Amino acid sequence: MDDDDWLAQRFEAHRPHLRAVAFRILGSLSDAEDAVQEAWLRLSRSDTSEVENLGGWLTTVVARVSLNLLQTRRSRREDPQGARVPDELAGWAGTAQPEDEALLSDSVGPALLVILDSLEPAERLAFVLHDLFAVPFDEIAPIVGRSPAAARQLASRARRRVRGAEPPRDADRRRQREVVAAFLTASRNGQFDALLALLDPRITLRADDATVRMGASSEVLGARAVAETFSGRARGARLALIDGAPGALWAVDGRPRVAFRFTVAAGKILAITMTSDPATLSTLDMEVLTDEILTDPAG
Structure with a gap:
């Protein structure tokens, strides 16, 4: 087995987890697949010989890509021009x-998904990574460009909002x-x-x-x-x-x-x-x- 095949096998082992992370951040199955594919492209172009925790490295990449997609989506769609019902x-x-709901069923339901949609991108990412996937705030902080304490506050605000919709x-x-x-x-x-x-x-x-x-x-x-x-x-x-x-x-x-x-x-x-x-x-x-x-x- 050559290095490319070995790397591809390792990536495929992490794909279900990465797909779950991306979907819970983005709320869109197609966007989640795009984020996971981008993570693979970045992995294939990177020297990961010194990466000790490939799963953590890939989760960080998917989170960064997902955050960028969230921010782009929000800035593109906040303009009310063209917003309409048929x-x-x-x-x-x-x-x-239906496929989205199946993907959510193990740890987050459709009701939570719509609450997550109302959060700011950084709040959503901090909450999903920490509360749903137990990622430490020290690792979340550089993704959202904040201190660990600020990342903790982001997740706390999101958590209060989620609890308010119980x-x-x-x-x-x-x-x-x-x-x-x-x-x-x-x-x-x-x-x-x-x-x-x-x-x-x-x-x-x-x-x-x-x-x-x-x-x-x-x-x-x-x-x-x-x-x-x-x-x-x-x-x-x-x-x-x-x-x-x-x-x-x-x-x-x-x-x-x-x-x-x-x-x-x-x-x-x-x-x-x-x-x-x-x-x-x-x-x-x-x-x-x-x-x-x-x-x-x-x-």
């Missing part, structure tokens, strides 16, 4: 992908339902300021591939951009329970077309996911609620 949905008259009690669920109902009412009535008041400043709106093909933006970041996306829309949205949590549903002739899943904590919407892939919709437990709460959101 025209088909705008005049309603009437998503984590599964709610019945009273919390009622409050979440009121927030979603108020959002739908403000959206369809074009009440921009009311929408802003309901959204966390770092909210993330995500759409699955099927919804993107309908004309939606794949991701919209920030309260103002999300409010502009929904203001004056959602005219036919129905308040619904999606897997037991307050959400919204658009159906045509009784057939669900788009499910809207909301992540709400402390009275603010942290994330919205639009799902229209038929295979995914078929796995969701969906129940349309009455319209009473839409006319009296605080009642």
Whole structure:
């Protein structure tokens, strides 16, 4: 076996771990694969003869690549220009992908993924590396360009935010339902300021591939951009329970077309996911609620 084959074998042994790290940082399976591939390219071009812990070296490379991708994604998509939901949905008259959820199932679920999406890139990386993969802050610090103490603070802020989105009690669920109902009412009535008041400043709106093909933006970041996306829309949205949590549903002739899943904590919407892939919709437990709460959101 030559050196290249030996190195490739060692890399393949670490691939599942690297893929898991990248996915939990990036929240995108395709981006995670790109980050892992970039790590391989860097490994193949580097002299690692003095590297004692190849797994740690590769994890650091994947983390750096993932952080760069997160920062690029955020800077590219914060601009609200072009942020939209499909025209088909705008005049309603009437998503984590399955493979992503499978990848998450061993240590982080879809609910946590949407919370992670609301974090700043450095916060997300510090939290994922330390809390999910037990990477010491001394090793995280140079990746995020901070001191170990500052890296610890990043992870601590992220941890508080994640804990704030733990599964709610019945009273919390009622409050979440009121927030979603108020959002739908403000959206369809074009009440921009009311929408802003309901959204966390770092909210993330995500759409699955099927919804993107309908004309939606794949991701919209920030309260103002999300409010502009929904203001004056959602005219036919129905308040619904999606897997037991307050959400919204658009159906045509009784057939669900788009499910809207909301992540709400402390009275603010942290994330919205639009799902229209038929295979995914078929796995969701969906129940349309009455319209009473839409006319009296605080009642």
